Amino acid sequence: xxxxxxxxxxxxxxxxxxxxxxxxxxxxxxxxxxxxxxxxxxxxxxxxxxxxxxxxxxxxxxxxxxxxxxxxxxxxxxxxxxxxxxxxxxxxxxxxxxxxxxxxxxxxxxxxxxxxxxxxxxxxxxxxxxxxxxxxxxxxxx
Amino acid sequence: xxxxxxxxxxxxxxxxxxxxxxxxxxxxxxxxxxxxxxxxxxxxxxxxxxxxxxxxxxxxxxxxxxxxxxxxxxxxxxxxxxxxxxxxxxxxxxxxxxxxxxxxxxxxxxxxxxxxxxxxxxxxxxxxxxxxxxxxxxxxxxxxxxxxxxxxxxxxxxxxxxxxxxxxxxxxxxxxxxxxxxxxxxxxxxxxxxxxxxxxxxxxxxxxxxxxxxxxxxxxxxxxxxxxxxxxxxxxxxxxxxxxxxxxxxxxxxxxxxxxxxxxxxxxxxxxxxxxxxxxxxxxxxxxxxxxxxxxxxxxxxxxxxxxxxxxxxxxxxxxxx
Numbered sequence: 001x002x003x004x005x006x007x008x009x010x011x012x013x014x015x016x017x018x019x020x021x022x023x024x025x026x027x028x029x030x031x032x033x034x035x036x037x038x039x040x041x042x043x044x045x046x047x048x049x050x051x052x053x054x055x056x057x058x059x060x061x062x063x064x065x066x067x068x069x070x071x072x073x074x075x076x077x078x079x080x081x082x083x084x085x086x087x088x089x090x091x092x093x094x095x096x097x098x099x100x101x102x103x104x105x106x107x108x109x110x111x112x113x114x115x116x117x118x119x120x121x122x123x124x125x126x127x128x129x130x131x132x133x134x135x136x137x138x139x140x141x142x
Numbered sequence: 143x144x145x146x147x148x149x150x151x152x153x154x155x156x157x158x159x160x161x162x163x164x165x166x167x168x169x170x171x172x173x174x175x176x177x178x179x180x181x182x183x184x185x186x187x188x189x190x191x192x193x194x195x196x197x198x199x200x201x202x203x204x205x206x207x208x209x210x211x212x213x214x215x216x217x218x219x220x221x222x223x224x225x226x227x228x229x230x231x232x233x234x235x236x237x238x239x240x241x242x243x244x245x246x247x248x249x250x251x252x253x254x255x256x257x258x259x260x261x262x263x264x265x266x267x268x269x270x271x272x273x274x275x276x277x278x279x280x281x282x283x284x285x286x287x288x289x290x291x292x293x294x295x296x297x298x299x300x301x302x303x304x305x306x307x308x309x310x311x312x313x314x315x316x317x318x319x320x321x322x323x324x325x326x327x328x329x330x331x332x333x334x335x336x337x338x339x340x341x342x343x344x345x346x347x348x349x350x351x352x353x354x355x356x357x358x359x360x361x362x363x364x365x366x367x368x369x370x371x372x373x374x375x376x377x378x379x380x381x382x383x384x385x386x387x388x389x390x391x392x393x394x395x396x397x398x399x400x401x402x403x404x405x406x407x408x409x410x411x412x413x414x415x416x417x418x419x420x421x422x423x424x425x426x427x428x429x430x431x432x433x434x435x436x437x438x439x440x441x442x443x444x445x446x447x448x449x450x451x452x453x454x455x456x457x458x459x460x461x462x463x464x
Contacts, residue, residue, distance in 0.1 A: 011254070074407045099396050
């Protein structure tokens with residue numbers, strides 16, 4: 001009984017797996033973010049917007065900013081990833097995408113357990129996050 | 143030691159406020175001839191801003207941990223109120239700040255079984271879907287309207303923080319059918335009393351409905367949403383306080399992700415603002431956790447409430463063009 005109780009206190013297998021994937025993704029994302037930001041700030045790479053000019057534009061709404069500078073939206077930044085400013089988006093995208101991988105990683109375990117309810121939630125959440133990440137949805141109309 | 147710490151925190155809060163006001167003055171803005179667009183003509187060199195932002199968010203990170211709130215809820219009103227950045231970019235950065243904090247804390251909380259994946263998953267599905275809608279609406283509305291709404295929400299949060307009760311172990315006589323169907327229950331070790339605590343929840347449906355509103359607000363204002371998650375999980379649904387706090391923190395890693403993508407895809411992310419903010423908040427939170435044991439939490443809580451009230455009024459005034 002006590003052993004059963006001790007077992008219940010521990011995190012489930014899928015929870016631990018989720019935590020491990022989250023941890024690895026977070027560390028990779030932060031390291032990439034630090035490295036790319038350093039490259040951006042020291043000016044080794046060319047930039048889409050010269051770094052010294054950024055303060056001239058950051059008071060604009062995002063709609064005006066994009067209109068005036070022709071900055072990419074959606075996944076368009078991938079075409080400019082060689083520029084120092086958009087290089088930073090790799091780390092930001094990793095941090096924003098980790099949860100999708102976390103959810104995908106626990107799906108096989110739930111399938112084995114035949115945990116239908118959680119499987120449905122996992123699939124729906126992956127769809128929601130992929131939809132958000134797809135670039136189909138963007139705003140900034142004012 | 144305690145008095146010294148309080149004195150330090152008070153000085154830090156005053157410093158933060160002064161910092162913000164001075165920054166605001168130095169970042170004088172001039173209207174552009176084109177479409178009434180505001181172009182910030184800063185008197186500070188470009189490299190000064192990331193440094194200022196880093197130190198500002200570092201102090202914010204300490205205060206957030208000691209005040210028991212997330213970084214995002216302090217970040218958005220204070221930075222939008224006193225820095226020259228447009229609210230769109232501040233909200234994008236605020237979401238990423240809250241996201242980074244949640245990602246950093248999430249693995250540890252899940253491993254210790256304080257954050258419950260089973261509790262978080264249905265809630266996250268609703269909140270993250272609605273955060274997408276909130277982000278799109280927030281980016282589509284005029285900034286002045288969002289400022290006024292943000293100011294009102296912040297004043298609401300101030301009232302909530304000042305008056306809300308918390309319950310370590312809420313009384314849940316019977317788990318409701320929905321929570322049973324979703325398998326939401328668990329056991330965790332309460333180290334303060336050395337006991338294993340069985341927990342379950344009730345009022346799951348009204349709780350899930352409230353997460354529609356929470357998701358919308360998280361996306362619209364880029365605030366993170368711990369301030370709203372915790373009372374709903376704890377007081378309404380009956381999860382123990384520690385489970386509520388931990389699950390709420392983990393939950394932000396999913397809710398804020400969906401909204402962050404909308405801001406990212408809309409181009410409302412500026413690395414020059416985002417990266418120093420993330421680093422400052424994370425480092426400040428790390429230091430904050432270290433001094434948490436020695437701080438008088440009640441005093442710090444009131445410092446944070448004061449700062450939030452200040453930022454809320456500022457957002458309202460800015461929204462009304464005063």
